Amino acid sequence: MSFQIKGMNKDILIKDSSGNKITDMFELDNKLPHEWKEERNKEHEYKYEDAYMDIEGLGPVKLLSIKYTYDVLTTDPEVITISGKETAKAILKDVKTGTIKFFDKDGNIK
Numbered sequence: 001m002s003f004q005i006k007g008m009n010k011d012i013l014i015k016d017s018s019g020n021k022i023t024d025m026f027e028l029d030n031k032l033p034h035e036w037k038e039e040r041n042k043e044h045e046y047k048y049e050d051a052y053m054d055i056e057g058l059g060p061v062k063l064l065s066i067k068y069t070y071d072v073l074t075t076d077p078e079v080i081t082i083s084g085k086e087t088a089k090a091i092l093k094d095v096k097t098g099t100i101k102f103f104d105k106d107g108n109i110k
Contacts, residue, residue, distance in 0.1 A: 041069055044068050046065060
């Protein structure tokens, strides 16, 4: 049997048999192990004894495990320099009107 899961990864929940949240797909994605080096077809499996996922049209489906196959990609670091002379000195937002004003280093309003 196959089925499709739709939704944002933070909204796809894994719950126990009592309906309590164990985790969500966002948390699982962020906990995938990596060594900060480039790797292809890396595999990781989360195993469960009491875990369920609600599947549209089927209801709660018991999970034995969730297996990821993923790539770790790396890039060279890029240096970004921001000149303080070209940035605003202050930003002021009027909470009543919502108006935003930018003050430059000379005190001029933009």
